[in-house]
Amino acid sequence: AQTVTQSQPEMSVQEAETVTLSCTYDTSESDYYLFWYKQPPSRQMILVIRQEAYKQQNATENRFSVNFQKAAKSFSLKISDSQLGDAAMYFCAYKGYGNKLVFGAGTILRVKS
Amino acid sequence: GAVVSQHPSRVICKSGTSVKIECRSLDFQATTMFWYRQFPKKSLMLMATSNEGSKATYEQGVEKDKFLINHASLTLSTLTVTSAHPEDSSFYICSARLAGGETQYFGPGTRLLVL
Numbered sequence: 684a685q686t687v688t689q690s691q692p693e694m695s696v697q698e699a700e701t702v703t704l705s706c707t708y709d710t711s712e713s714d715y716y717l718f719w720y721k722q723p724p725s726r727q728m729i730l731v732i733r734q735e736a737y738k739q740q741n742a743t744e745n746r747f748s749v750n751f752q753k754a755a756k757s758f759s760l761k762i763s764d765s766q767l768g769d770a771a772m773y774f775c776a777y778k779g780y781g782n783k784l785v786f787g788a789g790t791i792l793r794v795k796s
Numbered sequence: 797g798a799v800v801s802q803h804p805s806r807v808i809c810k811s812g813t814s815v816k817i818e819c820r821s822l823d824f825q826a827t828t829m830f831w832y833r834q835f836p837k838k839s840l841m842l843m844a845t846s847n848e849g850s851k852a853t854y855e856q857g858v859e860k861d862k863f864l865i866n867h868a869s870l871t872l873s874t875l876t877v878t879s880a881h882p883e884d885s886s887f888y889i890c891s892a893r894l895a896g897g898e899t900q901y902f903g904p905g906t907r908l909l910v911l
Contacts, residue, residue, distance in 0.1 A: 716898045726834075726887060728902035774839060782828060784900055786839045 685710045687777050689787035696765045697795050703750075704760045704790050706775030715779040717751065717758045722789075723771040731773070734758065762792075770794040799823050800892050802903035809880055810911055817875045817906045819890030825870035826892035830900060831863070834887045846873045870895075880910040 686709045696702035708717070719731040734742045734751050741749050746763045762769055775787040799822040809815050819829055827848050832840040844865050846852045852865035862884075864876040873892075877884055887907050891900040 718899070720902075725904070726889075727904045728840075728889065728891070730899060730901065733899060772837070778898055782830075782845050783842055784830075788839050789837075791837070 685712070685777055685779055685785045687775050687785050687787040689773075689775055689790050691790045692788070693791045693793065695793045695795060696762070696769075698765055698767060700765055701761060701763045702765055702792065704762075704773050704775075704792065706758045706760070706787055708756050708758065708775075708777050708785075710756070710777065710779060712779040715777060717749075718776040718778070718784070719747070719749070719758075719760045720774045720776060721769075721771045722774065723768075728774075732760065765794050767794050767796060797823055798894070798899075798901040800890065800901050800903040802890055802906050804906060805904060806907040806909075808909045808911065811881055812879055814876055814878045815880055815908060817877075817888055817890075817908075819873045819875070819892065819903050821871045821892040821901075824892075824894050826873075827870065827895045828893045829867055829873040830891045830893075831865060831873075831875050832889045832891070834889060834905075836887075840889060843875075877908065880908070882910045884908065885910045 688707045715736045717734045721729045721731050732744045748761045750759045772789045774789045777785045801820045803818045829846040831843045843858045844852045844854045846867040848867045854860045867873040889905040891902045
């Protein structure tokens with residue numbers, strides 16, 4: 684079975700600085716999708732970014748980018764120019780051949796002003 | 797695009813009563829919807845997968861007779877918590893996936909408190 688590991692329960696970043704959240708996964712599937720979701724205090728899950736495993740180029744969405752290392756099964760999220768509104772719980776998720784999303788345990792990101 | 801709504805956003809009920817939560821995809825058709833439960837500061841726990849026009853697939857350990865799921869149309873799925881007890885108090889989140897798509901879009905969640 685696939686697993687997703689987020690080894691950082693909490694992270695802090697100074698406003699305007701850059702922070703990287705780590706995520707590793709385990710799978711034997713060759714074709715899959717990876718996601719980062721953000722859950723702010725409102726608890727609405729918001730899609731931040733997604734990466735198709737067959738694409739070598741790292742996905743980027745404005746201040747958010749990923750470092751996808753397929754061989755290492757690593758999928759980290761970099762947030763540049765951190766803003767107070769980035770404070771949230773971030774979940775890394777994996778989707779393979781099946782229907783389900785496999786979530787990591789989450790990382791709480793605190794942004795200091 | 798890809799907006800999912802949930803209703804109600806919060807509900808308080810007495811022990812023994814049933815509660816229905818609705819999940820709607822507002823601007824797309826969702827052949828598959830998912831129901832999750834989340835405890836504070838924890839990850840999402842998948843309860844069941846709901847396919848339009850067919851029976852839901854429940855995860856191991858989830859009581860199908862207690863958590864009734866209906867996916868009657870391509871834009872609506874409902875979760876009914878039957879004979880609710882205080883231990884059913886939780887945050888319930890639905891998500892929907894476009895036909896042929898890979899991304900799940902989430903509703904805002906429903907906070908259930910059973911007294």
